[in-house]
Amino acid sequence: MNSKQTKWLVGLALALFAFIVVVELRRPDAAADSPGESLVPQLRPATVTRVELTRSNATLRAERAGGQWRLTAPLNYPANDLALNALLDVCSKLRPRQLVTGMEVAKLADFGLQPPQATVLFQQGGQPVELRIGARTPVNNLLYVQVAGSDRIAVTDATLLELLPLTADAWRDRRLLSLAGLKYDRLRVRNGTRDLVAQRGTNRLWRIEEPKPVKRANTPRLDQLLAELQRWPVQRFVTDDPKAELESFGLQTPEVELAFGAGTNDLLTVQFGKSPTNQPGLVYARSLATTNVMLVARDWLEQLRAPVWEFTEHRLVDALVPGGVDTIQVVGEEPFTLRLRTNSAAELVWVADDKAQTLTDPVMMESFLANLVTLEAVELEKDVVTDYAPYDLTAPKRSVSLLRSGTNSVGAPTNTLVARLDFGKFKGTDTLFARRHDENSVYVVPRGDVENFAWSVFQLQDRGIWNFDTNQVTAITVQWDGQTNRLTRAANGRWVDGPNAVDALRNVALEETCFRLGQLRAMRWVYLAENPATDKRLPLYGIGPESRSLSIEVAGSPARTNVITFGHMPSKRNPWASVADPRSGKPAVFEFPRDLFLHYVVQYLSPVK
Numbered sequence: 177m178n179s180k181q182t183k184w185l186v187g188l189a190l191a192l193f194a195f196i197v198v199v200e201l202r203r204p205d206a207a208a209d210s211p212g213e214s215l216v217p218q219l220r221p222a223t224v225t226r227v228e229l230t231r232s233n234a235t236l237r238a239e240r241a242g243g244q245w246r247l248t249a250p251l252n253y254p255a256n257d258l259a260l261n262a263l264l265d266v267c268s269k270l271r272p273r274q275l276v277t278g279m280e281v282a283k284l285a286d287f288g289l290q291p292p293q294a295t296v297l298f299q300q301g302g303q304p305v306e307l308r309i310g311a312r313t314p315v316n317n318l319l320y321v322q323v324a325g326s327d328r329i330a331v332t333d334a335t336l337l338e339l340l341p342l343t344a345d346a347w348r349d350r351r352l353l354s355l356a357g358l359k360y361d362r363l364r365v366r367n368g369t370r371d372l373v374a375q376r377g378t379n380r381l382w383r384i385e386e387p388k389p390v391k392r393a394n395t396p397r398l399d400q401l402l403a404e405l406q407r408w409p410v411q412r413f414v415t416d417d418p419k420a421e422l423e424s425f426g427l428q429t430p431e432v433e434l435a436f437g438a439g440t441n442d443l444l445t446v447q448f449g450k451s452p453t454n455q456p457g458l459v460y461a462r463s464l465a466t467t468n469v470m471l472v473a474r475d476w477l478e479q480l481r482a483p484v485w486e487f488t489e490h491r492l493v494d495a496l497v498p499g500g501v502d503t504i505q506v507v508g509e510e511p512f513t514l515r516l517r518t519n520s521a522a523e524l525v526w527v528a529d530d531k532a533q534t535l536t537d538p539v540m541m542e543s544f545l546a547n548l549v550t551l552e553a554v555e556l557e558k559d560v561v562t563d564y565a566p567y568d569l570t571a572p573k574r575s576v577s578l579l580r581s582g583t584n585s586v587g588a589p590t591n592t593l594v595a596r597l598d599f600g601k602f603k604g605t606d607t608l609f610a611r612r613h614d615e616n617s618v619y620v621v622p623r624g625d626v627e628n629f630a631w632s633v634f635q636l637q638d639r640g641i642w643n644f645d646t647n648q649v650t651a652i653t654v655q656w657d658g659q660t661n662r663l664t665r666a667a668n669g670r671w672v673d674g675p676n677a678v679d680a681l682r683n684v685a686l687e688e689t690c691f692r693l694g695q696l697r698a699m700r701w702v703y704l705a706e707n708p709a710t711d712k713r714l715p716l717y718g719i720g721p722e723s724r725s726l727s728i729e730v731a732g733s734p735a736r737t738n739v740i741t742f743g744h745m746p747s748k749r750n751p752w753a754s755v756a757d758p759r760s761g762k763p764a765v766f767e768f769p770r771d772l773f774l775h776y777v778v779q780y781l782s783p784v785k
Contacts, residue, residue, distance in 0.1 A: 215272050215330050216323055219298060219305050221264035226299035229340060236344050244356075247347055251416055253466055254349035263339045267296070267307060272330035273318060287311060287320040287329055294340055309340070345413050352408040352461060352472055353434075353446055360436040360443055363398070365480050367432050372484055374398060384488055389560060389616065392489035401479060405434075408476045411458060414469040425460040425469055426450030432480060448477055490552040492612055492619065493578070493595050501594055503579040507572070508631030514541075528633045532759055536636040540701075544630050548576065551597075551626070553619035557609060561618050567609040568600035569618065574631065575599065577613075599626055634704045634757065634764065641696040641755055641766075642738050644730045649690045653727040654781050661783040665690075682780065689776040693728065696740075698766035699750050705763040717752040717765050718743030726781065742768065742777075 228249075229236045237249035238260055245255035276287075284290035288311025298305040310320030312334055319334040341347055363374040363382075373386035374393050382393035414425070422428040426449025435445040449460040451474065459474045502516040504526075513529040514536065526541050528534040557567075564570045577596040583589055596613035603609055603620055610621045630636045651664045663686065664672050671678045671686045678686065705711040714720065724742040729735070738755070743765070745751035750767035757764035 213271075214268065215270040215321065215332060216267055216305060216307065218303065219264075219268045220300055221261070221268050223300040224264055224298050225301075226297075227260055227263065228297040228299075229294060230297075231294045231340075231342070236341065236347060238347055247344060250344055253344075253468070254354065255347050256349050259339070259341075259347055263296075264298070266336060266339055267298070270321070270330075270332050270336070272332055274331045276329040276331070277327070284310075284322075287322075289320060289322055289329065292322075296340070309336070348410075348413065350410045351406060352410055352470065353405060353444065353463065355402065355406055355436065355444075358436060358443055360438050362435075362437040362439070363402075364435040364437065364442075365432070366435075367481050370484075372487065374487065384484065387484060391484075391615075391617075392494075393487055394489045398487060404479070405476070408472060410461075410470045410472055412471040414460065414471055416468045418467045420469060422449075422462070422469075425462070427460060427462050427469065430462075432477060434480060448472075485556055488556075490554075491549065492551050492553060492597055492610060492621070493548050500580050501578040502581050503591060505577040505579065506629075506631065507575045508629075510632035510634070512633045514636070526636075528636070530633060534633050534759060535638050536633075537639045540630065540636045540639065544636060547625065547628055548578075548597075551621060553610070553621050554607060555620045557603070557618040557620050560616050561611075562616070564600075564611070564618070567611075567618050569598050569609060569611055572598035572600055574626075576629065632704065634759070635701050637701070637759065639698040639701065639766075641698060641740075642694070644694040644728075644732075644738075646687055646690040646694060648730045648732055649694075649728060650731050651729040652690075652781060653729075654783060655725045655727075656782045657724065658722075659783040663781070685776075685780045689780050690728075692772055692776060693726075696772075697769075699769055700767045701764065702752065702767060703765040704757055704760070705754075705765070708763045711763070714754070714763065714765070717754070719752065719754045719763065719765060724782075726777070740768075742773070745770070745773070 224240065226237065226239045228238075235249055237247070238245050238255045239248050240246075240260075245257050245260045247253045247255045289308055292308040292310060294309040296307045296309070298307075306324035308322045308324060310322065310329070312319055313331060317334050318331045319336060321330050321332050321336070322328070323330075361376045363376075365372045371386050372384070374382045375385045376382050380395070382395045382398045384391040384393045427447055430447035430449055432448040433445065434448075435442045437443055445464040447462045447464070449462070451457075451459050452471065455471075457474055458471045459477055461470050461472045462468070463470075504514040506512055506514075514526045515529055516524055517527050519525050525538070526536040528536065561567075575596060575598045578594045579591040580594050581589060581591055593613065598611050598613070599621075600609035600611075600618075602623065606623050607620045608623050608626060610619050610626075611617065647669070649665055651662060654661045654663070661674065663674075663678075665686075666672070669683075669687065671683050703713055703717070705714050708714060708719075719741055726740050728738045728740075730738060741754045743752035743754065750770045751773050752765055753768035754763045754765050756762070
């Protein structure tokens, strides 16, 4: 290398270094710009009504009206609000890393600004704001930007380029459909020869109008589906040509058609065709509002092609019914009627319409009503039934009727039937047939769910076993695994076990045990035996003459002895026990509190071995 060439290269390096110092590393003049000042302080995103991006001879334009963006060039199409709002937000917050003043700008072309690589015009009222985008800086991956009307050039973050699309597709709304602002009350899904039509009433509940007969729709399921459909993304925009050959996309005769309407008028319709070759997971779609052809994921479409049963209401009692019901009639093991009344404490309570006017347990009634409104059919046996005899539903042996009392036009009391469920024979071993009084369909429901209903007043009566104070207890006789033991309690509260006084610690424990037994409540009523001598179910619960038992002698007027018999204790469940039913005196099996049994009865009352 000769000396002349070396000098030339050194000179070139020094010139490049000087350029970097002047342009890239120059700190902004304090008088020219204050720290943290926005590059475009006059830009107000909320007031911008139009954004126009120009690259070479191509222009993208979006306009905002009513809070919604819409593409107006190079095509008319709903715009991507998120993309445009993000661009506005970023541009309004741009901060210059450094500034090149007008005196230092020799040629705009040196900064890629003559002509600009792109211009972004923001229209806000009568004050347009134009941002000119130049070239990237030689180092640091920054970007030259100039605001129209300013003689200064700013060096700022190049990530702005990521928000400037190359094609209009980036500013398109990529949702297949949007229902915002669409006042519809009808949904139609045509799938081949099947038409599913759902109509929404003024109460916001859907019903299935087609196929006949009219059915109650699963409103939460449909509302969820509609919410999901609005997130259905467009994978690719295929063509915007309104004269495109639809047959090639399978859209001349669409496989599925989805329409939203008001009354008899369709407001929005989307058609679905076939899949592209070697892409079975995608399907062509076309919205009649925009006429363009798109590609979308097929798995979303399968939700629309689901059987009608998937869209119908599976619950047999409407969730809102119990609030307007004040009478319940049950036909089962023991036919009974419950009426809603107000007690002395101004509380609403359900009372059995029997001789004893039996009060129901609030927890048991809550469970009973919850079981009613959550009972769901697992399948539809037959849509339209004219003969219910094959299902044992002509004169059902079990039914629940919900009524609302009132007065007629002449002031006479009336009972309006709100809902009635009839239950027929078993279908297999785990299900049985059921129907509603106002439908001609027969459903199949789980046997266990029906068995959990209360079919006698006994299952709903107050769960209080008895109530006495600890000071009323005079003695407890314990029969336990073939042993008998008697504990007595003196008036001063001292306990004696057989001939021996108990120690102070056990004395306190026995007092606490008696207190808890005095407030005893069943966890759940299980079974009411007619005759203990001949009953065949009592032994299944471990209840018999040789079972463990407590006889609690209680002073009072009159004095009484409360007897409780203990049966089996299933694994990790409450033990079964039996007492005399407070209504009938018959043996009543119930679930005894497990903790009370293990930690008090067994611990402190069972005989010491």
